[in-house]
Amino acid sequence: MYAETLTKLIDELKKLPGIGPKSAQRLAFYILQSSAGDVEKLVVAITEAKGKLTHCSVCFNITDMNPCKICENSSRDHSSLCIVAEPKDLVAIERSGEYKGKYHVLGGRISPLDGLGPENLRIKELLERLAKDNFTEIILANSPTAEGEATNIYLTRLIRPLGIKLTRVAYGLPVGADMDYADEATMSKAFEGRREV
Amino acid sequence: MYAETLTKLIDELKKLPGIGPKSAQRLAFYILQSSAGDVEKLVVAITEAKGKLTHCSVCFNITDMNPCKICENSSRDHSSLCIVAEPKDLVAIERSGEYKGKYHVLGGRISPLDGLGPENLRIKELLERLAKDNFTEIILANSPTAEGEATNIYLTRLIRPLGIKLTRVAYGLPVGADMDYADEATMSKAFEGRREV
Numbered sequence: 006m007y008a009e010t011l012t013k014l015i016d017e018l019k020k021l022p023g024i025g026p027k028s029a030q031r032l033a034f035y036i037l038q039s040s041a042g043d044v045e046k047l048v049v050a051i052t053e054a055k056g057k058l059t060h061c062s063v064c065f066n067i068t069d070m071n072p073c074k075i076c077e078n079s080s081r082d083h084s085s086l087c088i089v090a091e092p093k094d095l096v097a098i099e100r101s102g103e104y105k106g107k108y109h110v111l112g113g114r115i116s117p118l119d120g121l122g123p124e125n126l127r128i129k130e131l132l133e134r135l136a137k138d139n140f141t142e143i144i145l146a147n148s149p150t151a152e153g154e155a156t157n158i159y160l161t162r163l164i165r166p167l168g169i170k171l172t173r174v175a176y177g178l179p180v181g182a183d184m185d186y187a188d189e190a191t192m193s194k195a196f197e198g199r200r201e202v
Numbered sequence: 203m204y205a206e207t208l209t210k211l212i213d214e215l216k217k218l219p220g221i222g223p224k225s226a227q228r229l230a231f232y233i234l235q236s237s238a239g240d241v242e243k244l245v246v247a248i249t250e251a252k253g254k255l256t257h258c259s260v261c262f263n264i265t266d267m268n269p270c271k272i273c274e275n276s277s278r279d280h281s282s283l284c285i286v287a288e289p290k291d292l293v294a295i296e297r298s299g300e301y302k303g304k305y306h307v308l309g310g311r312i313s314p315l316d317g318l319g320p321e322n323l324r325i326k327e328l329l330e331r332l333a334k335d336n337f338t339e340i341i342l343a344n345s346p347t348a349e350g351e352a353t354n355i356y357l358t359r360l361i362r363p364l365g366i367k368l369t370r371v372a373y374g375l376p377v378g379a380d381m382d383y384a385d386e387a388t389m390s391k392a393f394e395g396r397r398e399v
Contacts, residue, residue: 007264007293008255008264008265008266008267008270009266010247010250010254010266011255011264013250013251014250014251016247017243017248018244021229022228022229023225028220032218032219033251034289034290035218036248036252037252037255037264041252044252047214048248048249050213051214051233051244052241052245053210053211054207054208054211054230054233054234055233055234055241058205058207058234067205067208067234068205069205069206069208074205091231092204092231093227093231096204
């Protein structure tokens with residue numbers, strides 16, 4: 006019903022995750038009424054990101070320089086390695102400013118239902134790093150979900166024999182949350198992980 | 203925290219309507235892990251749409267040929283004109299297959315709160331068409347909202363003196379809807395517009 010060019014744009018936008026037919030239509034009309042300069046900016050951003058970004062050959066974070074800024078930064082703690090599933094988890098940790106060591110991005114979590122086993126994650130590369138570099142602490146920073154826990158268990162079995170100190174981030178009540186809104190699983194983690202004051 | 207190129211892409215995506223920081227991040231990662239061919243298709247679709255699409259000089263629908271397919275189609279009813287606010291309303295009507303006449307796209311609705319008055323709509327162009335072509339019926343097809351009603355009232359005052367038959371689409375219960383879920387306004391429209399059976 007729409008002009009063919011418009012239908013094609015709506016179809017391409019519909020392929021994006023979380024974009025249904027109505028959102029695709031709204032985005033398409035937004036793009037049509039935007040200035041040529043703004044559309045150009047969007048197109049350049051997509052093209053450049055696709056062209057320039059790559060995985061860091063050391064930690065597998067997404068980067069436009071290789072090795073990435075974090076791996077190259079000599080002022081960071083070289084003795085500590087934090088294992089995360091995805092680049093966005095790394096970014097969430099960096100935002101907190103709490104951690105100053107190195108990272109290893111697995112590229113996902115073990116999830117048999119999605120056909121993702123340990124062989125799909127960057128575990129071989131992790132073991133190579135552990136053999137080469139002298140880390141004194143390894144921190145597991147996976148989301149407390151079934152997949153995150155499965156990944157933690159797998160990594161624990163793999164790393165513990167190496168004799169390196171192995172920790173995981175704390176699970177418990179999120180800061181600012183109302184006690185009576187916490188779900189049962191979080192509440193039991195909060196009790197399980199209680200500390201003396 | 204992200205590589206600069208990635209931050210730039212996320213920032214551009216965040217400007218799109220209905221796309222918040224989390225969605226922008228998800229879209230950016232989706233684009234990064236898509237094949238180069240798929241990204242190319244998206245970029246071409248955006249660029250072509252922006253470059254080729256224009257408003258039909260007769261009815262102001264969005265089109266890649268001028269006049270548009272509907273205006274050019276000689277098998278359509280030339281005596282009937284349906285007035286809609288936006289191209290997407292036209293598409294919704296075309297989908298129903300019920301209407302076979304011509305269209306006029308106003309480009310919006312009267313909405314003083316958004317600073318949109320009759321002077322911002324294609325009303326001058328509408329009057330020119332009405333003076334030139336011999337329409338025997340004009341159908342107002344605005345959404346039954348405050349803005350749609352304001353536009354209908356304005357157009358009615360303008361068109362009625364011309365002596366052309368003027369109708370508006372029926373408001374009432376949507377087909378397939380459960381009676382007891384209908385809101386009060388729809389229910390009163392349904393009663394107001396009741397017909398003898």
